[in-house]
Amino acid sequence: MPDTSEIKSKKGLRAMLSRLSFPFYVARRYLFSRKSHNVVNIISGISSGGIAIGAMAMICVLSVFNGIDRTISDMFSAFDPELKITAVKGKTFSIDSPAFEALQNSPNVAVFSETIEENALLTFRQKQMPVTIKGVDETKFHQLTLIDSIMYDGEFMLHDGGFYRIVPGIGVAISLGLGAHFIDPVYIHAPKRTARINVLRPEKSLNSVGTYVSGIFMVEQLQYDDSYTIISIDQARELFEYDNNTVSAVELKLAEGINQEQAKKEIQRLLGNDYSVKDRYEQQESFYKIMKMEKWLAYFILSFILLIASFNIIGSLSMLIIDKKADIDTLRNLGANHRLIKRIFLFEGWLISIVGAVGGIILGLIICLIQQQFGLLKMGNSYLTEAYPVVINMWDTLLVFATVLIMGFVASYYPVRYISNKKDLSEK
Numbered sequence: 001m002p003d004t005s006e007i008k009s010k011k012g013l014r015a016m017l018s019r020l021s022f023p024f025y026v027a028r029r030y031l032f033s034r035k036s037h038n039v040v041n042i043i044s045g046i047s048s049g050g051i052a053i054g055a056m057a058m059i060c061v062l063s064v065f066n067g068i069d070r071t072i073s074d075m076f077s078a079f080d081p082e083l084k085i086t087a088v089k090g091k092t093f094s095i096d097s098p099a100f101e102a103l104q105n106s107p108n109v110a111v112f113s114e115t116i117e118e119n120a121l122l123t124f125r126q127k128q129m130p131v132t133i134k135g136v137d138e139t140k141f142h143q144l145t146l147i148d149s150i151m152y153d154g155e156f157m158l159h160d161g162g163f164y165r166i167v168p169g170i171g172v173a174i175s176l177g178l179g180a181h182f183i184d185p186v187y188i189h190a191p192k193r194t195a196r197i198n199v200l201r202p203e204k205s206l207n208s209v210g211t212y213v214s215g216i217f218m219v220e221q222l223q224y225d226d227s228y229t230i231i232s233i234d235q236a237r238e239l240f241e242y243d244n245n246t247v248s249a250v251e252l253k254l255a256e257g258i259n260q261e262q263a264k265k266e267i268q269r270l271l272g273n274d275y276s277v278k279d280r281y282e283q284q285e286s287f288y289k290i291m292k293m294e295k296w297l298a299y300f301i302l303s304f305i306l307l308i309a310s311f312n313i314i315g316s317l318s319m320l321i322i323d324k325k326a327d328i329d330t331l332r333n334l335g336a337n338h339r340l341i342k343r344i345f346l347f348e349g350w351l352i353s354i355v356g357a358v359g360g361i362i363l364g365l366i367i368c369l370i371q372q373q374f375g376l377l378k379m380g381n382s383y384l385t386e387a388y389p390v391v392i393n394m395w396d397t398l399l400v401f402a403t404v405l406i407m408g409f410v411a412s413y414y415p416v417r418y419i420s421n422k423k424d425l426s427e428k
Helices: 004-032 038-077 098-104 138-144 170-176 233-240 260-271 285-310 312-323 325-333 338-374 394-416 422-427
Strands: 083-087 109-124 127-136 151-154 163-168 186-191 206-213 215-217 228-232 249-254 275-279
Touching: 038 285, 038 312, 038 338, 038 394, 083 260, 098 109, 098 249, 098 260, 109 138, 109 170, 109 233, 127 138, 127 170, 127 233, 138 249, 163 170, 170 215, 186 233, 206 233, 228 233, 249 260, 260 275, 285 312, 285 394, 312 325, 312 338, 312 394, 325 338, 338 394
Parallel strands: 127 228, 163 206, 163 215
Antiparallel strands: 083 249, 083 275, 109 127, 109 186, 109 249, 151 215, 163 228, 186 206
16 A cells, blocks of 8 residues: 555645645736736836846856956966965075975975075166065976966076076066166175175175076066066075075975865975965965955945845835735635735746846846957956956856845735735634
């Protein structure tokens, strides 16, 4: 014999579906059939259209924020390493230890690059400018980053026939009037670390070297373009008087197929709490946090605008309730209870929201796809990219749809809860 509990559950499910299907059917007829008063159609159309415009705006704005975030992330990835190790305290540290030797020989690490970063003064002809000097190994830096993809002029070359060369950022080059392969030398001045300051002859307290520009890079981020100058790590160690085991940071590129998050945790355990291991996101953490904050701030502002647009549903349902007063009385006479009648008009409000949400999301996705393909909306004189970048995120689409449904429910519930219950009153 069949299980009675299973039969009861099936009957309960069918009963629940029938309770939902009837009010949904009536609500759909009210929405898509012609009302007795044309003004109700107009208000319903305006309500749905306002929600569609709000949903479309949210899709487009969130997609543009995703595109800008992706574009700038690609720019940072051309200069920032996959993982960067720095000291928690102090500017420099020594890599002459078993932990760093094990890390350098680890099969998980494809590139182990030492760097020196210090402040110095750059002079060219009659101009001077404080810069951040970054000393790197030319070969390893090529393997570690996409430096060739961000070269604005010349080429990335730190040695040329036994002579040192430098590669400044585009902002540094513009401030000093530099160009690739200029015949006039550029001088780098840095304080001597192991000598006292000579008050009578301050220039004696500086280490100075003359060199030439081989190329100019452009990350299109001010923090790099306007302050960084790349030189050979050997020249940096001579200039700043560091030994061969002293570094400001160790930059890593992991072997192909290695999970970054897991490798980061293993390296952190290997080195201990005296060192900080950061991925690309953490190296630019403040920037990415600002980008996310701006994105969600735009989302909340547009949600507020969408909420105001959803209030049109209140007027639309109120007019519909008045228009269908005779239908409500008929349904009551046929045995419909108060909850069923309220559910009909609640579904009506939801249908207005769903139609607006689906239409707005589809329209927003079409606009985003057109922008991706043809780049019709330009960014003017922005140096980021010629046209507004757009990246469609499915989670953002689902978030917009859920937001519209919630706001549609809130706006629908307000007029529905005031439907009079004459039958219940008479029974009392």
